[in-house]
Amino acid sequence: MISLEKAAQRGVPSLIWGPGQARRLTLMRQFARLEDARVLVDGCGVGMYVEALRAFTPEVYGLDIEEAYLREAQARGIRLLVVAAAEALPYSDNTFDVVLSHEVIEHVADDRRAVAEMVRVLRPGGRILLFCPNRWFPFETHGHYWRGRYHFGNTPLINYLPDPLRRRLAPHVRAYSGRALRRLFAGLPVRVLYHTRIFPAFDRIERRYPGMGRLLRRLADFLEHTPMNRLGLSHFMVVEKVEQDSRG
Numbered sequence: 001m002i003s004l005e006k007a008a009q010r011g012v013p014s015l016i017w018g019p020g021q022a023r024r025l026t027l028m029r030q031f032a033r034l035e036d037a038r039v040l041v042d043g044c045g046v047g048m049y050v051e052a053l054r055a056f057t058p059e060v061y062g063l064d065i066e067e068a069y070l071r072e073a074q075a076r077g078i079r080l081l082v083v084a085a086a087e088a089l090p091y092s093d094n095t096f097d098v099v100l101s102h103e104v105i106e107h108v109a110d111d112r113r114a115v116a117e118m119v120r121v122l123r124p125g126g127r128i129l130l131f132c133p134n135r136w137f138p139f140e141t142h143g144h145y146w147r148g149r150y151h152f153g154n155t156p157l158i159n160y161l162p163d164p165l166r167r168r169l170a171p172h173v174r175a176y177s178g179r180a181l182r183r184l185f186a187g188l189p190v191r192v193l194y195h196t197r198i199f200p201a202f203d204r205i206e207r208r209y210p211g212m213g214r215l216l217r218r219l220a221d222f223l224e225h226t227p228m229n230r231l232g233l234s235h236f237m238v239v240e241k242v243e244q245d246s247r248g
Helices: 004-010 019-031 048-053 067-075 111-121 163-169 178-183 203-208 210-223 227-231
Strands: 039-042 060-064 081-083 096-102 122-133 144-146 149-151 190-198 234-241
Touching: 019 048, 019 122, 019 190, 019 203, 019 234, 039 048, 039 111, 048 060, 048 096, 060 067, 067 081, 096 111, 111 122, 144 163, 178 190, 178 234, 190 227, 203 210, 210 227
Parallel strands: 039 060, 039 096, 060 081, 096 122
Antiparallel strands: 122 234, 144 149, 190 234
C-alpha cells in the first residue's frame, strides 16, 4: 500500500500490467531496438517495465530512489536493481543502448541534471525513451495541496495557471510544455528523433464499462493524429545520442 505522502513525493508507479502499459511498450518498440540491448529503466518503481522488457533482452537494469519499491520487485524475482537517484546514476559513461524514463523526471529534484545523466550513460547511437506529463492536459493527475493538506486524484485546470500559482497548488510535481521539455536537452550531444503526445488508455473505465472504455480509446487514438494531441496526457519523446567531435 502506497501512502498519500509517498504518492505526492514520487507519484504512483505502475502496479499492474494493463492495456495502457502494453500500448506504451508498443510505442517503445517502434523507436528502439530492444532485442539483446542493454536497457536501463531509470526510475523503475516496482519493476513492471523491467519485467516486460526482459521478454526482449536479459540485460535490463532497474534503478529507483525508493528502496521499498525495489524490495517489492526483488520479491517477484526481478534482479539487476539498484537504489540511487536519477541525478547521480551509478553507471559508467556509454553503458546502455536504451534508457527508459517513464513518468519520472517530473518528480526528481533536478530534472536538468537527471537528463544529463541519462545522456552520459547512453552509448552513441543509443536512444532515450521519455514519457512525462504534458502541461496542456486539462487535469493534474498527481493531486494537489490546499491549505497545507495533500489531496490525491485528478484536479482540473491547475496546469493552465501561471507558474507561481501552479507551484503553490502542485509544488510536488512538474508538467512540461514541449518547449520546456526540449530545453532540458539543450547543449547536450543528442538529437530529437520523435516527439508526440499521447492520451490516456482509459483502462479503469474499460474494466467497469467495457463499451464506453473502448469508445474513449478509439476517440483518443483518433485525436492523437490531429492537432488536438496538444491536449494529451503525456509527452513521448525519443532522443538519440550523437558522436561528439573529439578534435580540438
